[in-house]
Amino acid sequence: xxxxxxxxxxxxxxxxxxxxxxxxxxxxxxxxxxxxxxxxxxxxxxxxxxxxxxxxxxxxxxxxxxxxxxxxxxxxxxxxxxxxxxxxxxxxxxxxxxxxxxxxxxxx
Ligand SMILES: [Zn+2]
Numbered sequence: 428x429x430x431x432x433x434x435x436x437x438x439x440x441x442x443x444x445x446x447x448x449x450x451x452x453x454x455x456x457x458x459x460x461x462x463x464x465x466x467x468x469x470x471x472x473x474x475x476x477x478x479x480x481x482x483x484x485x486x487x488x489x490x491x492x493x494x495x496x497x498x499x500x501x502x503x504x505x506x507x508x509x510x511x512x513x514x515x516x517x518x519x520x521x522x523x524x525x526x527x528x529x530x531x532x533x534x535x
Pocket of ligand 1: 465466467468469470481482483484485486487
């Protein structure tokens with residue numbers, strides 16, 4: 428019997444969340460508390476129309492920068508595959524990503 432964690436790793440949902448956050452105005456709060464000090468290695472998610480925040484620390488904040496989606500990426504394909512299987516959550520995410528990408532990027 429395969430260990431439970433091995434099955435889980437076949438679908439890297441956490442990676443998708445990380446990836447999607449870079450593209451969406453994501454308001455979901457991370458389960459991990461942020462550090463108050465500069466993490467030294469910011470990773471950004473889109474907090475709202477104009478602002479990106481680092482989800483490792485509270486120091487990291489910058490004007491939103493548009494990050495084009497790689498439509499050929501494995502993540503995007505996997506997301507579409509799940510949506511095609513009828514997963515409502517992923518169907519919603521895909522609609523939202525497409526809507527975001529249809530809008531012109533903000534000037535830097
Ligand atoms: Zn940071």
